[in-house]
Amino acid sequence: MIYSERALHAGSRIAGIRIHHTRFKEALEGIGRVVQLGNYFRHPVGVSIIAPAGSGKTLLIDSVQTNVCEWPFLSPNSVIVASLKEAPTVSQIQDDLLANFNYAIPPRSRPRTNAALFNVLADAIEQHDIRLIALDEFQHVFLARKVEVHAAIIDWTKRLMSRTACPVLLSGTETLKSIERADPQLSTRIPTVITLPAFGNDEDWRGILQAFASAVPEVDLSSLCTEYATAIFKATKGTMRLLKSLVIESSMIAIDKSEREVNKNHLGLAFRRVFGADTSSVNPFE
Structure with a gap:
């Protein structure tokens, strides 16, 4: 199972491929609208991105952070990001956001210093002309066992939006839909909800496979778009x-076997390696 340098190089290239499919582009456009209008009119506004795990939420945030669309209203280093833990706290979120500013001695929040560091964070957002605050994995707020934790983070988010007038992006899994039933003072600030669903076994799916095939010169992936498209859909859901x-x-696997085209045997072995020998999932290539 040790891969050659040539195979690893090709794998690394594939890992870096960004495919902006239709729903991804629509989500980017929706975020761009919120960022532009929120900063132009300087009033609290936001957007929620809801998607199943592995559907591209983090890639979407990274695409905005690196400004792949080259929006003129988004300057370099003007997007800060925090990823919420499974048991989130105001301190953890503030620390993650403050880390974006690369302080020589990073300030650390504690319950008794949260208020003071809130002011530090708000001032930094204004001084560095931050255009978007992205809070990833925000569904953990609604999964919190303690109601007071839920309330504290919602209240903190509202205060940050009011203080800075900076647009906010919340992203998470389907549980984030709870935001529409949450505190009206938050849901009216963040009224835009965009979903990034898993693919169906349709033309869009084949378009994604074709995009991979076109972007990888080291090996022929054309069979993925035709005879194995449905099997790959079953394997990856x-x-x-x-x-x-x-x-x-x-x-x-194909490269290290010195075989030009990916075939059923390569896919079957890849499935076993990706999902493990003890997976309960059926290998559709066997």
Whole structure:
């Protein structure tokens, strides 16, 4: 199971491929609208991105942070990001956001210093002309066992939006839909909800497979778009993260076998390696 340098190089290239499919582009456009209008009119506004795990939420935030669309209203280093833990706290979120500013001695929040560091964070956002605050994995707020934790983070988010007038992006899994039933003072500030669903076994799915095939010169992936499209859909359940893992692994296997085209044997072995020998999932390539 040790791969050659050539295979690893190809796998690395595949891992870096960004495919902006239709729903991804629509989500980017929706975020761009919120960022532009929120900063122009300087009033609290936001957007929620809801997607199953592995469907591209983090890639979407990274695409905004690196400004792949080259929006003129988004300057370099003007997007800060925090990823919420499974048991989130105001301190953890503030620390993650403050880390974006690369302080020589990072300030650390504690319950008794949260208020003071809130002011530090708000001032930094204004001084550095931050255009978007992205809070990833925000569903953990609604999964918190303690109601007071839920309330504290919601209240903190509202205060941050009011203080800075900076647009906010919340992203998370389907549980984030609870935001529409949450505190009206938050849901009216963040009225825009955009979903990024898993793919169906349709033309869009084949378009994604074709995009991979066109972007990888080291090995022929054309069979993925035709005879194996449905089997790959069954293997990955239409999830981009699993699809990319399967494409990477099968490509590296084919390269190390000195075979030009990825075939059923490569895909079957790749499935076993990606999902493990003890998976309960059926290998659709066997």
